[in-house]
Amino acid sequence: MLTSRPVVLSLATFIYLLVLLVIRDGRFLALTPINDAPQPSDGYRHDVALVVASMKKEDTSRIQKYLPGCLIFIHASSFAWHNDDPGYNALPTLRNFRISHLQEAGYANLRCARVVGCPAEIRPVEDEGRAKNGALTANGVFRQAWHKLMMPEEAPVPEVVAVSCCSQLGVTRETIRNRPLEDYVRFRDWLLRTPLEDSLSGRVLGFSWHIIFGKEAVHCPSAQECYCKTFGICDSACSEGACDGRYTLPPHSTLPEDWPRVGWENEERNFTGPLS
Template identity: 30%
Template sequence: MRRKQKPLVNLLFFAAVLFAILFLNHSHSPEKAFAWTRIRYKSSAASLPPARGICPGLSPAKPALVVARIHADVDPEWLNTISDRYHLCVYTADAPEDSGSVDLQVPANRGHEAMAFLTFIIDNYDTIPAAGAVFVHGSRFSWHNDSPDYDNLALLQSLNISAALAPVGYHNLRCDWSASTCEQSKAPPQGSLETSFRAVLQPYDPRVISDSALPRSLAVLFGGDAPEAATTGGEVFLGRGDAVRSQCCAQFVVARENIRRHTRDEYIALRQWLLDGAPSHLNPRQRTLNKNAAPRDDRVAGRIVSYLWHILFIQQTVSADQGRDASTIDLQQLNHLACPRADDCYCRLYGRCNLPGCGTPGRCAGQYRIPPDFKLPADWAASHA
């Protein structure tokens, strides 16, 4: 009799485990409010970096084009083609520190494009153009540029900034969802058990590791030194079933007013979060290791910040019947605003309207596809420039 009961016991045990996993991953409160409206991280650095990222000559009427590049990128001369339309602010992250240089510099080559973007905001906070700012990477041709030829120059030439900013004051430059977390079926919640298990099984994958690290990073950044005890009017921890949906690749346009929703000190704190987690040779100002700082792996730290831009910049609406404070964020609304339909996006941002093949919300056939292994052929720039 005992042998006959064993399969039943195993089945019941498996069902219980499966139920527990589904229960823990279920979002019990779909209308959760998150206190992600103010950076509260406290740095333990002895001093702050000097301001060497002041972009000269910024004027209200001309949008700034903030470019984060490294020496391995192609020569930035391609930007000269659009210098009449944008005020160029080019940061070379791996340039040697030189206090006498007139070139725009960052405190450290850390966090990928985030260090240049934050340095621009911090050092030019009072002179950000009323026309807005566009933030891009330094390579003209790259797999993440949402163009049939992966050409960022073509995107920047056709970008309609006023139309892009009209809905909420911020817009990612990508329209296709294929490299995003917008599709629920392709991107599990960052705090889910599935993501945690994958991080254990795939410690070499920076995407999985950064997704797994995102819940605690958000809690530290927005909750301060003791996020577990934070009483800020909303959640700071991302729940098991709560997902941050957003576009890929940290290239975006944002209005001055949306940048100034946060104080300069908040951007300094976010940059210090990156610097505090850097190796000592990159951040000599850090006296002691800060356990709440950004992950040491630069690929992971940079990708976590790429999740933050739309959280910081999207302006949400609060209706009287929502029952939440204006100082909190509605995650469902945020996810919806961060992932507009591809056809609407292409039309509004780039004037590519009435496109064929837009049968799904996240794709219009013929507009973009991920190249094999996320890499362009070595001769792509030479053959398409």
């Protein structure tokens, strides 16, 4: 069960850190000392929001003092099509999340259903330049982005990248600190300078977090293993990619406006739980 003390469900406690990672549509925003805030004509994209801290650059003691042992990165909305719950509700996901598993693994995806993302979502070399209806796709730009994000002389471009979507995850303090601060600065600068549309840069990062936090490029545990270890749901009938009664891919990538009270056919769903 979820315990509140070691876990951050929002990223508010990062507000004074030198680097702030905030998941939003697969992307992160970075916290920058106020004296280093990007100025016009510096090559940065100024249509991207940037959180600025009022702390001195050399004072990083808050990283040691306030970074909690376990963190959960999750979207702001309670209901989303990708939430791994029969009603697409984030609340049961958080209530059932096993902190002990995160502490052991260092990183844990909040989604176990393998549809969308596994077993082989992106083939960076093979997919390079791929377009759909005349527009570039994230698959088509991933290899180029990798050269900017991951320093390929140290981390060669993988043949296949796969993880169950969609940028909601748990990570430990130790896993975050396994990377030097310079890496997170590089990720931030790429996001602020890239000419890619938000939908592309977000998807690139969405399929990079598991690698950033120490997992293999293909991170697709079986559904049965994932549900049991991550949520303590161990008695469901499962195939390799799904377990009965857990998640059904919805007909659209957005939920109905009045969900969870009203379904796709305007039917009443008799939902009585909290809405936020």
